[in-house]
Amino acid sequence: MQNLLQIACIACLVVATAATAQTPASQPPAGGTPDKMPFDIPYGTAIGLDTAKRLLAIAEAEAKKHDWKMNIAVVDTHGDLLAFERMDGAQYASIAISQNKARTSARFRRETRVFYNQFETGHAYVSTLDAGLVASPGGFPLVEGGKLVGAIGCSGGTGDQDAFVCKAAADTII
Known part of the structure; x- marks a missing residue:
C-alpha cells in the first residue's frame, strides 16, 4: 500500500512538472500588436441617392449576367440605408x-469577408462585437479619394456570388 502511494505521488509530480514546463511564462497577445491601426479609413462625405441608385444598377446588371437573384443595399457612412433593391425572385431572408x-x-470600415475569415479560424468573439454584424462575404466599403463614403451589401447567392456582385459596383467608386 505504501508503495502504491509513493508511485501515485511520483506520478503526480511528473505530470505537474511536465505541465509547467509546457506552459509558457507569458502568453503573447492575440494576433500581435500592429504598428498602425488596421482599417483606419477616414470618413468622408456620404454618397447621395443618385450615386446609390447607380451602384444598385451596376450590381443588378452584374447579377443578371449570371442569373443570380440578389438583394442589394447601399448605406451611408453610418450604415443607414440609402437605397435598396430586391430583384425578382430573390429570397426574402436576404x-x-x-x-x-x-x-x-x-x-467597421472593412469588407465583411474579414469577419467571415476570423470566425472560420476560430475567433468566436466576432459574434459579440455587434448584434447586427454579418460575418459573411458580400459587404464592401465604398472608398472615394481615400475616404469612406458608404458601403454596399449583397445577399441571395453564395457568399462568393454576393461578393462578386457587390465588388463590381464598389470598384466603380474611385
Missing part, C-alpha cells in the same frame, strides 16, 4: 442580410 452586410462594412 433582405435584412444584405442591409446588415452593408451596415457592417460601413461601421
Whole structure:
C-alpha cells in the first residue's frame, strides 16, 4: 500500500512538472500588436441617392449576367440605408442580410469577408462585437479619394456570388 502511494505521488509530480514546463511564462497577445491601426479609413462625405441608385444598377446588371437573384443595399457612412433593391425572385431572408452586410462594412470600415475569415479560424468573439454584424462575404466599403463614403451589401447567392456582385459596383467608386 505504501508503495502504491509513493508511485501515485511520483506520478503526480511528473505530470505537474511536465505541465509547467509546457506552459509558457507569458502568453503573447492575440494576433500581435500592429504598428498602425488596421482599417483606419477616414470618413468622408456620404454618397447621395443618385450615386446609390447607380451602384444598385451596376450590381443588378452584374447579377443578371449570371442569373443570380440578389438583394442589394447601399448605406451611408453610418450604415443607414440609402437605397435598396430586391430583384425578382430573390429570397426574402436576404433582405435584412444584405442591409446588415452593408451596415457592417460601413461601421467597421472593412469588407465583411474579414469577419467571415476570423470566425472560420476560430475567433468566436466576432459574434459579440455587434448584434447586427454579418460575418459573411458580400459587404464592401465604398472608398472615394481615400475616404469612406458608404458601403454596399449583397445577399441571395453564395457568399462568393454576393461578393462578386457587390465588388463590381464598389470598384466603380474611385
